[in-house]
Amino acid sequence: MAGGDADGINKFEQRHGKTRVRVGRVWKRSDGTHSFVEWSVSVSLLSDCLPAYFHGDNSDIVATDTMKNTVYVKAKECSEQISMEDFAIVLGKHFTTFYQQVTAAIIKIVEKPWERVVIAGQPHKHGFKLGSEKHTAEVVVKKSGALRVTSGIEGLALLKTTKSGFEGFVRDKYTILPETRERMLATEVTASWMYSFESLSSVPSKPLYFSERYLDVKNVLVDTFFGPPKEGVYSPSVQRTLYEMAEAVLGRFPDVLSIQLKMPNIHFLPVNLSNKENVIVKFEDDVYLPTDEPHGTIEASLSRIRIVAGNVCSGSSLA
Numbered sequence: 001m002a003g004g005d006a007d008g009i010n011k012f013e014q015r016h017g018k019t020r021v022r023v024g025r026v027w028k029r030s031d032g033t034h035s036f037v038e039w040s041v042s043v044s045l046l047s048d049c050l051p052a053y054f055h056g057d058n059s060d061i062v063a064t065d066t067m068k069n070t071v072y073v074k075a076k077e078c079s080e081q082i083s084m085e086d087f088a089i090v091l092g093k094h095f096t097t098f099y100q101q102v103t104a105a106i107i108k109i110v111e112k113p114w115e116r117v118v119i120a121g122q123p124h125k126h127g128f129k130l131g132s133e134k135h136t137a138e139v140v141v142k143k144s145g146a147l148r149v150t151s152g153i154e155g156l157a158l159l160k161t162t163k164s165g166f167e168g169f170v171r172d173k174y175t176i177l178p179e180t181r182e183r184m185l186a187t188e189v190t191a192s193w194m195y196s197f198e199s200l201s202s203v204p205s206k207p208l209y210f211s212e213r214y215l216d217v218k219n220v221l222v223d224t225f226f227g228p229p230k231e232g233v234y235s236p237s238v239q240r241t242l243y244e245m246a247e248a249v250l251g252r253f254p255d256v257l258s259i260q261l262k263m264p265n266i267h268f269l270p271v272n273l274s275n276k277e278n279v280i281v282k283f284e285d286d287v288y289l290p291t292d293e294p295h296g297t298i299e300a301s302l303s304r305i306r307i308v309a310g311n312v313c314s315g316s317s318l319a
């Protein structure tokens with residue numbers, strides 16, 4: 001963040017921007033196939049505009065309204081379909097080069113999951129329906145051309161009805177949870193992964209590179225959670241499964257430096273009903289009470305360790 005010292009005692013940091021600029025963009029191909037994206041774009045600029053704070057002098061302020069307009073101008077200028085990461089880079093590059101006082105731009109985008117519909121086995125040329133999980137991106141561009149690109153997923157709800165257990169955990173006078181090798185496992189994955197591209201010039205020029213990577217990473221996460229279709233894979237805990245998912249992504253994609261995963265343990269409680277005389281419903285891994293809360297929260301991040309001049313570093317060098 002841009003800093004300033006008003007009187008030698010206080011530290012002052014500031015940034016300003018526009019959040020949730022909503023834009024829909026259609027691209028029309030000559031064969032009549034349309035592509036469509038809906039993005040919610042947030043722009044935050046680090047800029048030297050301290051006189052605005054200290055003296056009420058706005059002469060260095062880039063208006064947040066101008067930032068909003070820029071999102072639409074740049075969307076219009078993208079004549080070919082573009083990934084949201086590349087669009088964020090376009091915006092970041094613009095703000096840090098067009099305005100002398102802007103030292104860095106942080107662009108966040110959340111995509112609404114519109115998916116092409118398939119009618120009678122055929123992808124529809126211009127029809128879309130809303131899916132579930134959301135693709136997210138955060139790009140930081142500095143005036144120097146230094147870059148950090150982070151992509152993510154929100155709301156990826158996954159459930160398997162067996163091949164999950166939880167045993168061997170701490171038992172003390174507060175513990176009532178039985179050990180089990182047979183339970184439901186349900187979660188809603190939030191993931192974010194950072195790419196290794198550290199400058200504007202190192203970003204792959206292949207169109208839609210990041211869109212493809214997003215789908216690939218999502219598939220690796222999902223495949224690792226479930227295991228092979230017939231036999232699945234046993235999960236001894238959410239923690240172990242989370243780690244396997246993170247490891248699979250780093251193992252598969254050399255351009256991913258680190259990944260953070262949040263996987264709530266969403267509980268499905270066994271239903272047992274009885275009155276004084278009879279057992280009415282006996283739980284046999286069949287009837288459950290679905291719950292939202294409380295739920296377990298399991299989260300972790302896994303980063304590649306790099307050795308730079310004898311020092312251990314992880315992740316990106318961009319603060």
Ligand SMILES: O=c1[nH]c(=O)c2[nH]c(=O)[nH]c2[nH]1
Pocket residue numbers: 166177236237238239265296
């Ligand atoms: O996979 C799990 N991890 C836990 O940490 C935990 N705690 C708990 O009560 N159930 C589970 N399950």
